[in-house]
Amino acid sequence: MFLRMVKGALFRQKGKMLMIAFTIALGASLATAMLNVMLDVGDKVNQELKTYGANITVMPKGASLLDDLYGIEEGSGVSDQYLRESELGNIKTIFWAFNIVDFTPYLNTKARLNSRNDEVELVGTWFSHYLNLPTGESLNTGMINMKSWWDVSGEWLTDQDENFVMVGSLVAGRNNIQVGDSITIDIGGQTKELTVKGIFDAGGDEDEQIYAPLRVAQEFTARPGLISRIEVSALTTPDNELSRRAAQNIKSLSIKEYEIWYCTAYVSSICYQIEEAVTDSVAKAVRQVAESEGAILEKTQLLMLLITILSLVGSALGISNLVTASVMERSREIGLLKAIGAHDGAISGLVLVEILVTAVVGGISGYFAGLGFAQIIGRSVFGAVIDIKPMVIPIVAVLVSLVTLAGSVPSIRLLLKLRPAEVLHGR
């Protein structure tokens, strides 16, 4: 009989129940969309931010030490310290290999342009380098990925362009260099004529440099297999107190803290693991970039969380109003049930089951609608698909149940106060 009553209430009062289900669906859809976006926004924002450059620099240990202690960025002991190109693949073998988005090596050397006295810096690097990893996998990485915001006139170099260079906009301006011009590079008396394939505007110190494929620079400087530094772009977790302590002094961590830190994608733990993978290297976070990324990420997630909470509160208020209105409308029916012998618990149970069944229907519809909303947000904001997180299902189920129950409390209280004599006879 209980089920017949619930069925009767649900199917023969479709309008009211659909309105409640719609309100619940609205809350559930917002919660689903926001939670999915919130849980995925970290990766999306990180990827978005990674298009603006590297957040880790790897240098030879000696060069890093002089830079740290004396602020010496070039000269003996700095410029003559190198890392091995052959170890670059090791970066993709660390614990957080999947968080390493891109990396590219640099070999810097001083050169004279067109036999003039002013020196420029020639930088050898990878542009779009196909790399076979020690794990058997392969990777395509280099400047084109790492410096995607550079404004290039002409074309990007490829790693096979042995007779071409890209020239920074300031160097090109000073020397009236156009795309297609030939320039002469002189390094220690050895000269080479190269054609300008592209002129770039990076908006930084790079505009004073000339870029060539790494192999060209290595041959030119007679340093085969050597590189000066590596820039790494990695997806990282925002820093917290643990990561800051680790960055200051790793020995201050307990074994458990060390494990947590090592197994979390903090920029400091990724740096530590890179140092383990590349011989005699020091990896440093480009602190400003890392901190900005963390702050943007935290703020975005906080915003999403607030919107989720507000949407759920709004939904709870909506449900509360609708259920209370529904109970008010049914006050005679509820008074009658009390008159014929139903206790408060039985009536509350009946109303709650009706609402919970409605909540299940609304919640499921809302969940799927929310997945759609999440994709709309993902495409319009990030231009990417939002990954569906299975953990959102139990969270939304619990939230919908809590919101529905919380929204039903005022009506249940009202219902318990109803006296049959008052609603049936107006006394």
Place this chain on the structure above:
Amino acid sequence: MDLLELRDISKFYGNVKALQNIDLTVKQGEWLAIMGPSGSGKTTMMNIIGCMDKPSNGSVVLEGTDISKENAKNLTNIRRDKIGLIFQQFHLITYLTALENVMAAQYYHSMPDEKEALEALERVGLRDRARHLPSQLSGGEQQRVCIARALINYPMLILADEPTGNLDEMNEGIVLDIFKQLHRDGSTIVVVTHDPEVAEGTQRTVVLEHGRISRITQNENK
């Protein structure tokens, strides 16, 4: 044997004296009418007899037990087990069929039994309308469903509040015939009514005025 005894009952709503010093006894198997103008206290009296309200003073003794001090839960149990309620407005659950409305009373009393509920509807001549919703029934038919619901748990007291108040002459006749049959079968019936024709059919008429019993008439033709 006395089934119901009201001893010096008074009921106040703030300063309003709805009932004052009512003494009344209803015997088992008796058919009693309570009459009076609007505001005389008829409905208040029915609510107190029907365990839907408590007196401010005095005691209500049902089957030898004083129920005037019982809590709401016990009063619900007494209402469920011993009293059948019939309302002027019928008060059927709109989304349940006639049969389900009768079975709802069974459900809260003990166990729903569809066969027994159908028999109760047959007694009021509505077996063929059992699967209809209240909105598909006439006023007279709805009142008969209400009577079937009141009878389904074999109550010791049937309380009817203006049972013919919303009915046309033909349906009023049908409902009164059902009451007559119930009375012949030994049911105790208390009817609150404005209608002298309904009161004339009962054994005794209690007239209320300003919350007091102004007279009690024994209907001699019964």
